[in-house]
Amino acid sequence: MGLWTGVGELIIPRSCAACQAAGDVLCGPCRQQLREVPHLVSRRRDIGLPVYALGDYTAMRRRLIIAMKEYNNQAVRGHVGAVVAAGLVHLHARGVVPDDVVLVPAPTRPRSARLRGGDPVTHICQAAARTLESSALRARVGPWLYIRPRVADQSRLSAAARWDNIRHGIAPRGQIAADAAVVLVDDVVTTGATLAASAHVLRGAGARPVVGLVLADAR
Numbered sequence: 001m002g003l004w005t006g007v008g009e010l011i012i013p014r015s016c017a018a019c020q021a022a023g024d025v026l027c028g029p030c031r032q033q034l035r036e037v038p039h040l041v042s043r044r045r046d047i048g049l050p051v052y053a054l055g056d057y058t059a060m061r062r063r064l065i066i067a068m069k070e071y072n073n074q075a076v077r078g079h080v081g082a083v084v085a086a087g088l089v090h091l092h093a094r095g096v097v098p099d100d101v102v103l104v105p106a107p108t109r110p111r112s113a114r115l116r117g118g119d120p121v122t123h124i125c126q127a128a129a130r131t132l133e134s135s136a137l138r139a140r141v142g143p144w145l146y147i148r149p150r151v152a153d154q155s156r157l158s159a160a161a162r163w164d165n166i167r168h169g170i171a172p173r174g175q176i177a178a179d180a181a182v183v184l185v186d187d188v189v190t191t192g193a194t195l196a197a198s199a200h201v202l203r204g205a206g207a208r209p210v211v212g213l214v215l216a217d218a219r
Contacts (some may be wrong), residue, residue: 102142191217
C-alpha cells in the first residue's frame, strides 16, 4: 500500500462500492453475489445474437455500475473484469464461445469516456483479457466501434425510440479482423438496441459476432 493511499484511508476509510460495508472496495459477500451463472437474455424484439447476462439489474449491481462509471472507480472495474472472465470461462466450457475471441466493448461517447477517466467497459474488457491469460480461452480486446456525433443519449429515450435512434448511430473503427469471433460486452442490457446495432456493424465489416455478455439484465 502506498503512503498516500494509507493516509487517504485513515481520513476516508475504504468501503464496498456495492453495499458500503467497510474494509474493501468490493466485499466478499457482494463479490460472491456477482458470480452468478450467465443466463440467456430474452427480449420481444430480436437482438440478432444470443446475449447472456451475469445477473439481474439489482440494487447491488446498480450501485456497482454507478461506482465504476460515474465515480471512476478503477478498482471496481478490475473486479468486474474478473467476473466477466469467469462468465466467459463458463460459456467456453459449454461450447457457447470458441477458443479464441475478441472482446469488443459496446461503444460510448468520447466525452463520456473522458469524464469517466476512460471508457469503463473497455477497462472491464482489458481486465477480463488479463485474467484469462493463463486459461484455455484466449481473449484480446478490440475497440472497434464508436457512436457517431449527434446521436441522442439512449438513457433518455423510450424503448421504441432507442431502436430508431441507434440503428444508424454506430460505426466501425480501426482495422477489424476478418472473421474474428466477437463477444460484445456491455454493462447493462435494456432493450438490446445497442447490442443489435453493434452486431450489425461488425458483421458488415467482416467480423463474426458470437454472443453478447453483460453485467446486468434490466428486464
